[in-house]
Amino acid sequence: MRWWIAVLLFGAAVLNYVDRQTLSALAPTIQHDLAMDDRDYADVVNVFLVAYTIAYLISGRITDKLGTRAGMVIFVTWWSIANMATAASHGIRSLSVFRFLLGLGEAGVWPAASKAVSEWFPARERALAIGFYTMGATIGATVAPYLVIPLAAYPYAEKFPLAAELLGHGTGWRMAFILTGALGLLWLIPWLIFYRKPSESRYVAASELTLITSGSEARPQDAGEPWTWKQVFSSRVVWLLLVGRLLTDPVWYFYQFWFPKYLNAERSLSQGQLTITWIVYAAAGVGSIAGGWLSGYLIKRGALPASSRLWVMSGCAVLVAISPLISRVAGTNTAIALTIVAVIAALAWLINISSLIVDVVPKHSLGTVFSVVAAGSTVGGILMNTLVAFMVAGPSTKPAGFLDQALQTVFGPVLSLVQGQGYGLWFLIMAFLQPLALLVLWGGGVHRTRSTVASA
Secondary structure: OHHHHHHHHHHHHHHHHHHHHHHHHOHHHHHHHOOOOHHHHHHHHHHHHHHHHHHHHHHHHHHHHHOHHHHHHHHHHHHHHHHHHHHHOOOHHHHHHHHHHHHHHHOOHHHHHHHHHHHHOOHHHHHHHHHHHHHHHHHHHHHHHHHHHHHHHOOHHHHOHHHHHHHOOOHHHHHHHHHHHHHHHHHHHHHHHHOOOHHHOOOOOHHHHHHHHHHHHOOHHHOOOOOOHHHHHOOHHHHHHHHHHHHHHHHHHHHHHOHHHHHHHHOOOOOHHHHHHHHHHHHHHHHHHHHHHHHHHHHHOOOOHHHHHHHHHHHHHHHHOOHHHHOOOOOHHHHHHHHHHHHHHHHHHHHHHHHHHHHHOOHHHHHHHHHHHHHHHHHHHHHHHHHHHHHHHOOOOOOOOHHHHHHHHHHHHHHHHHOOOOHHHHHHHHHHHHHHHHHHHHHHOHHHOOOOOOOO
């Protein structure tokens, strides 16, 4: 039954990323229709990530308070409706509002999913389970272009004139948001039917329940009261993991939000040709499973859970270092091949740093801690978006928004230095992010924290 639960989490992750990637897959068309330049696009993405950060800080606490089942219902319902409402966008402001609302809902799936894994899986299977449902995110990113680009190109005025009349200009991309959002509401049906804690589920055999609970008994740190906010923010391991994700998650965010635009701008691929990005996101799925399986294999061979994650992450850091070559090779196919290697490594890294949180944090506070750590991820994403926008867009002819003004106040000299340097500089920076984070994690002794348990 635990693997059926993983399938449900996989499905939620697929839908989460389909809804998220609808904007980036259709970015050239939407930017044209709404008269948005690249700075505007970066602002919209940053607004989404600001909401994502805010939601991360509270969604884990909501999950810990209400439970995994109820928390997931709230998050999926919210983001699905917000995605459907995006069809009403008629400019950068309204689009930003709807993407902000989307971000408030989408962040919650990850702390809820990690808590579900902690409830249903022993230590040796946790990374594989996390890798499996994270592969759902990459599958969502993979299928999104093939799903939403044809939806946007469909001749609604001819086939469904009523829809074209109701939605007006840009009917195609507006319908893409409506239909993809509606899928999330359908997902709620099996979730409500099947999800319970293992001890409360009528579908769990006694042998499986013994397997799950025997893993929990090996974790004495799970006893006691949930951590207060003071305990969370005074924990060394929380800060180590937060910095690790702040430094490295921007790599994956770049491939989600900017890589299609890079192929369009630098490799001259048309909107229709951007469906080639499916292979990159499929590679991310491979990385998710491979990273989880490999660290689980090391645990079975006797390695401590946290140490096994870090050894796998060390190998990933070596592979991601090929990133600068992606923007320098002449052929698009060669660039895609190098991207596949980098993305596999980036996702294997992400799975293992996420598994570290489950390894070292008590279950009663897992959702809260996961949220705080993941908030570092979105802050890194915001910084990446701003940097890349300055690198590729050059000076703006429009007044800076409040977020741009705040970032320019703090990072003005850096942004001026990178302005107009192009995508190549960001590909170079990505080569150093994982090694730097690895130094922080190894040096900070995250694998030696008292919360770490040997195995389950």
